[in-house]
Amino acid sequence: MTTSKRIRIAIQKSGRLSKESQQLLKLCGVKFNVNEQRLIAHADNMPIDLLRVRDDDIPGLVMDGVVDLGIVGENVLEEEQLDREALGKAAEVNKLRQLDFGACRLSLAVPNEVEYNGPQSLAGMRLATSYPNLLRRYMNQQGIEYRDCMLKGSVEVAPRAGLADGICDLVSTGATLEANGLYETDVIFRSMACMIQSTQTQDPAQQALIEKLMSRINGVIRARESKYILLHAPTDKLDKIVSLLPGAENPTVLPLNDDTNRVAIHAVSSEDLFWDTMEELTALGATSILVMPIEKMMG
Numbered sequence: 001m002t003t004s005k006r007i008r009i010a011i012q013k014s015g016r017l018s019k020e021s022q023q024l025l026k027l028c029g030v031k032f033n034v035n036e037q038r039l040i041a042h043a044d045n046m047p048i049d050l051l052r053v054r055d056d057d058i059p060g061l062v063m064d065g066v067v068d069l070g071i072v073g074e075n076v077l078e079e080e081q082l083d084r085e086a087l088g089k090a091a092e093v094n095k096l097r098q099l100d101f102g103a104c105r106l107s108l109a110v111p112n113e114v115e116y117n118g119p120q121s122l123a124g125m126r127l128a129t130s131y132p133n134l135l136r137r138y139m140n141q142q143g144i145e146y147r148d149c150m151l152k153g154s155v156e157v158a159p160r161a162g163l164a165d166g167i168c169d170l171v172s173t174g175a176t177l178e179a180n181g182l183y184e185t186d187v188i189f190r191s192m193a194c195m196i197q198s199t200q201t202q203d204p205a206q207q208a209l210i211e212k213l214m215s216r217i218n219g220v221i222r223a224r225e226s227k228y229i230l231l232h233a234p235t236d237k238l239d240k241i242v243s244l245l246p247g248a249e250n251p252t253v254l255p256l257n258d259d260t261n262r263v264a265i266h267a268v269s270s271e272d273l274f275w276d277t278m279e280e281l282t283a284l285g286a287t288s289i290l291v292m293p294i295e296k297m298m299g
């Protein structure tokens, strides 16, 4: 494809999303080398430039049309949208798809010694957060008065430091909460990384390249979620065995050399095959069960 104008994709420079964002683009065939000192990385085989920035800046760069695409957590996107809406500024983006990394949740948490009997227990508290807009939306929905304390980092230490009574911050394993003597009370937002596009892309060649990239991303994610399964099965148990393979439609059934009672089954399954299912398959007489990762998928 030839296009004069390169597309720009904003990704997190360093942090929880940066490695996986870069890896996803590399798996889509975008070849680039990142120099830690440089903010921009040019792909050498496609008209694509990567802009490496703080994740908080990504939604705004896309909303303002400074970049065409951005990979960012839905939490950061939603917070920025609420912020801009409150200021009457343009906050539109096209969310192209959720990605398969960056899973976390925005939760309220209080010190272990604080009794919690529903959101009303938080009434009048001072809550430390980096997400004042998402917190306000939730507390307004619940009809609870509170005060906030804006902190960009170290939110979990705020109660112990006497800065706040509770917090509203990101959680994934819960280890940080536990290490700080806090427990989770309410999940207020669930988030994954997502790909967003500016509403200002007009060049047809750029749009075509974005569509091509998204089709490859779909292929990479579908492949990561799928497994290729091969096994030998008794012919009279074929239907039962196929029904145990998760999400496998129309498997290939092949004859075996010198064995008319058994067949080989090849299937693409939309999920991993768990040990329990493998054991059930074996109990039905399946043998030589192989579960293999898929590298790419299309069509």
Ligand SMILES: Nc1ncnc2c1ncn2[C@@H]1O[C@H](COP(=O)(O)OP(=O)(O)OP(=O)(O)O)[C@@H](O)[C@H]1O
Pocket: 012, 013, 014, 015, 016, 017, 053, 054, 055, 056, 072, 073, 074, 075, 076, 102, 103, 104, 170, 171, 172, 173, 191, 192, 193
């Ligand atoms: N514990 C976690 N597990 C998984 N994903 C997370 C976790 N914490 C955050 N995330 C996701 O990764 C995004 C980036 O998190 P990170 O902690 O790297 O951000 P940051 O410190 O604000 O980085 P930056 O320097 O770019 O501003 C978050 O906005 C969220 O979407």
Ligand SMILES: O=P(O)(O)OC[C@H]1O[C@H](OP(=O)(O)OP(=O)(O)O)[C@H](O)[C@@H]1O
Pocket: 016, 153, 154, 156, 169, 170, 171, 172, 173, 174, 175, 176, 177
């Ligand atoms: O539930 P957990 O698995 O413990 O994860 C939660 C922590 O992860 C994130 O911070 P991160 O470690 O990315 O550091 P940061 O505060 O510098 O952003 C988030 O802000 C929490 O502090």
Ligand SMILES: [Mg+2]
Pocket: 054, 055, 056
């Ligand atoms: Mg940030």
